Amino acid sequence: MSIHDALVAPFLDFEFMRRALAAVIALSLAGAPIGVFLMLRRMSLVGDAMAHAILPGAAIGFLLSGLNLFAMTTGGLIAGFTVAILAGLVSRTTGLKEDASLATFYLASLALGVSIVSLKGSNIDLLHVLFGNILAMDDQTLLVIAANATITLIVLAVIYRPLVIESVDPLFLRTVSRAGAPAHLIFLALVVINLVNGFQALGTLLAVGLMILPAGIARFWSRDITGLICIAVVSALMSGYAGLVLSFQTRLPSGPAIILVAAGLYMASVLFGSVGGLVRQLFPGRHLEA
Amino acid sequence: MPAQITFRDVTLGYDRHPAVHHLSGEVVSGALLAVIGPNGAGKSTLFRGLVGILKPLSGTVTLAGLGVRDIAYLPQIAEIDRSFPISVFDFVGTGLWRVTGIFGGIGKGSRERIAQALASVGLTGFENRGIGTLSGGQMQRMLFARVLLQDSPLIVLDEPFNAIDAKTIDDLLALTKRWHREGRTVIAALHDMDLVRANFPDTLLLAREPVAWGATAEVLTAESLAEARRMCEAFDDSAHACAETSRQSRAA
Numbered sequence: 424m425s426i427h428d429a430l431v432a433p434f435l436d437f438e439f440m441r442r443a444l445a446a447v448i449a450l451s452l453a454g455a456p457i458g459v460f461l462m463l464r465r466m467s468l469v470g471d472a473m474a475h476a477i478l479p480g481a482a483i484g485f486l487l488s489g490l491n492l493f494a495m496t497t498g499g500l501i502a503g504f505t506v507a508i509l510a511g512l513v514s515r516t517t518g519l520k521e522d523a524s525l526a527t528f529y530l531a532s533l534a535l536g537v538s539i540v541s542l543k544g545s546n547i548d549l550l551h552v553l554f555g556n557i558l559a560m561d562d563q564t565l566l567v568i569a570a571n572a573t574i575t576l577i578v579l580a581v582i583y584r585p586l587v588i589e590s591v592d593p594l595f596l597r598t599v600s601r602a603g604a605p606a607h608l609i610f611l612a613l614v615v616i617n618l619v620n621g622f623q624a625l626g627t628l629l630a631v632g633l634m635i636l637p638a639g640i641a642r643f644w645s646r647d648i649t650g651l652i653c654i655a656v657v658s659a660l661m662s663g664y665a666g667l668v669l670s671f672q673t674r675l676p677s678g679p680a681i682i683l684v685a686a687g688l689y690m691a692s693v694l695f696g697s698v699g700g701l702v703r704q705l706f707p708g709r710h711l712e713a
Numbered sequence: 714m715p716a717q718i719t720f721r722d723v724t725l726g727y728d729r730h731p732a733v734h735h736l737s738g739e740v741v742s743g744a745l746l747a748v749i750g751p752n753g754a755g756k757s758t759l760f761r762g763l764v765g766i767l768k769p770l771s772g773t774v775t776l777a778g779l780g781v782r783d784i785a786y787l788p789q790i791a792e793i794d795r796s797f798p799i800s801v802f803d804f805v806g807t808g809l810w811r812v813t814g815i816f817g818g819i820g821k822g823s824r825e826r827i828a829q830a831l832a833s834v835g836l837t838g839f840e841n842r843g844i845g846t847l848s849g850g851q852m853q854r855m856l857f858a859r860v861l862l863q864d865s866p867l868i869v870l871d872e873p874f875n876a877i878d879a880k881t882i883d884d885l886l887a888l889t890k891r892w893h894r895e896g897r898t899v900i901a902a903l904h905d906m907d908l909v910r911a912n913f914p915d916t917l918l919l920a921r922e923p924v925a926w927g928a929t930a931e932v933l934t935a936e937s938l939a940e941a942r943r944m945c946e947a948f949d950d951s952a953h954a955c956a957e958t959s960r961q962s963r964a965a
Contacts, residue, residue: 463797584815588807591797591844598764598786599810599863646843648798 433671440671442560446568446624447663447681450633453572454617455655456579458634459641459648460610464590467638469525470631473611474618476506476529478536478627486539496567496619503615506532511608555626557667557677564623571620575613582606587648625678633659636685643696658688714741716777717867717898718763723772724955725755725762731770731955732758734922740900742777742866745893747913747929748902750941754919756902757789760871763900776867783811785865787856789872789902795845801855802840805830808862830858835884850881857885868892870901874908886912906933920944 433440461470480502484494510525517524560568579586585602588595596603621630641654666681675683694701716739725733733755740746748756761767763774765781776784785808806819806827813819819827831837834854839847847855853873860868870889874882890912892899903909909916909929916932918924920941925932 463794581815584813587799588810590794591799591804592791592793592807594766594788594792595807595859597766598784599782600815601782602815646798647800651798 429672430668433668439558439560440667442565443557443624443667443677444664446557446560446565447633447667448660449569449572450617450620450624451637451656451659451663453575454621454634455637455659456652457575457610457613457617458631458636458638459651459655460586460590461614461634462638462642463648463651466521467635469522470614470618470634472525472529473503473507473614474622474627474630475536476532477503477615477618477622479532479539480536481622481627482536482539486542493563493567496623499619499622500615502532502536503618504612507611507615508608511611515604515607551626553626553628554676555622555624555629555678557624557681558670560624568620568623571616575616578609578613582609586610625681629678629682632682632685633663636682636689637662640685640689640692643692643698643700646698658685662688714743716740717742717744717779719775719777721773721775723762723774724770725758725767726770727758729770732921733762733919734955736772736919736923738917738923738926740898742898743893743896744898744900744915745890745913746898746900746915746917747909748900748917748919749904749906749909749933750919750924754941755921756919757871759919760786760788760869760900760902763869779867783865784867784869785860785863786869787860787871787873789875791856793844793852795847795852797844799844800840801831801836801842801844801847802827804844805855805858805862808859811863811865826862830861833861833888834858850877853877853885854881857888861888865897867898868900870899872902872904874903874905882908909933 434444458470461467477499480498480500481495482498483502484496484498487498488494506525506528510521510528513519513524513528514521582602582605585596585600585606589603589606593603617634618630621633624630625632637655637659638651640658641651644654645651662685663681666684667677669675669684670677670680673680692700695703697703718740720736720738723733723736724731732753736759748759750756758767762769763781764784764786806823808830809819809823809826812823828837828840831840834857836851836854836858839851839855844852844855857873860870873885873889877885886908889899889901901913903913910933913929915927916929917926918932918937918941921944924941924944925934925937
């Protein structure tokens with residue numbers, strides 16, 4: 424088997440592979456920058472919690488209209504927004520920490536989702552919800568993913584400055600502007616949009632993977648936020664492409680294959696990264712004059 | 714001189730317990746005022762009320778012709794995430810918020826202003842360093858550079874010289890006096906009495922309630938300092954509602 428057969432031919436020969444690649448590119452471009460901000464704001468696990476919070480909305484969409492991704496996406500967005508905004512408002516108005524208030528809301532949401540699903544109880548379709556199916560992208564789903572990615576990038580550009588200042592010095596932003604709280608809530612909404620996007624392709628359990636793992640990889644290669652975002656996007660694209668090839672050649676399920684490749688890149692970065700990588704720490708070189 | 718800040722019977726506190734109790738008075742425009750008092754006297758609380766982070770439990774604070782967001786405020790304990798990957802140049806540049814807002818660009822003129830601000834605090838050459846690499850004194854110099862860029866007519870500094878070496882204090886004090894000469898109103902919470910005597914014309918001695926307020930030489934007497942220490946008693950969980958306030962509300 425030539426290199427061309429292994430790496431390029433699957434995408435030339437099969438339309439479902441081309442669609443999967445397009446979906447992965449859209450997910451990487453929008454999700455990785457969001458993941459970088461999640462990491463910098465110490466909200467990596469918040470993203471994971473939010474991924475569970477969208478389940479009841481997706482389940483209701485599924486009950487109402489079957490395996491219609493548009494209905495499930497809308498339901499997921501509504502559930503995710505509700506949880507994100509309620510949790511954000513409770514922590515902003517009462518001083519309860521964001522993680523504590525979010526934990527309450529996402530657990531309630533997850534319990535509700537499981538209850539709704541058990542009322543209907545068809546487990547095979549539920550597997551699709553839980554683990555996604557990036558190899559079964561129809562036109563409508565692909566358009567929804569691309570539209571969500573476009574919205575994410577535009578909105579992120581709009582709130583970028585207050586979001587960065589809110590992350591580094593929230594008290595300062597409060598004393599000069601009212602933009603802090605809206606920027607935070609809009610950011611949470613972007614997290615939800617990208618989770619729903621990821622959940623189409625990777626399922627609720629792995630949706631957050633293409634956001635958080637690339638951010639973690641980038642942290643070992645750059646000290647600058649622009650660099651972090653660029654490296655995160657590139658490593659998400661690499662993981663997506665390599666994961667699809669791996670899944671095609673070995674019959675691994677595609678979602679887990681993508682996340683496993685990203686995890687491999689992450690481990691390599693932990694070892695060899697130029698910023699705080701283990702090898703660098705073990706062999707730091709002689710100390711400098713000044 | 715017209716009043717820049719007017720406190721009218723201001724009480725500030727947490728969970729109904731006052732930390733600043735019935736403060737009335739004026740800070741004239743262009744004043745250089747030191748706020749002194751023991752730990753727990755309410756200095757930081759007063760500043761938080763002034764810049765609008767804390768709502769008064771009663772009374773009003775009026776700023777002549779200014780919004781609370783026009784004040785340049787340097788908090789005592791900054792909530793800065795020092796691990797955040799941002800350069801000194803970009804961090805100081807956020808001081809231009811009043812000019813740039815959310816979307817405004819940082820053009821050539823702004824870049825020069827940022828470079829000048831860094832030069833004024835002795836941080837030239839630190840532009841591309843991450844903020845996490847700065848020492849405590851360098852951090853404070855950087856925060857002063859941001860205050861400088863905010864170009865505000867009212868500057869509030871909460872214990873700006875804590876844990877800072879003598880050379881840094883001299884440099885930052887010189888900057889504070891420059892702001893005073895430029896006609897800005899500057900209020901600073903301080904603990905070093907000699908520094909206050911030598912540099913600040915006016916002083917407010919606070920011990921939950923104002924003990925003395927006026928020319929520094931008249932405020933900083935042995936009696937008033939002892940009085941302040943005595944008055945600074947603790948938060949009492951079973952405290953009664955303030956009688957003075959209820960008398961006033963009956964009268965009203």
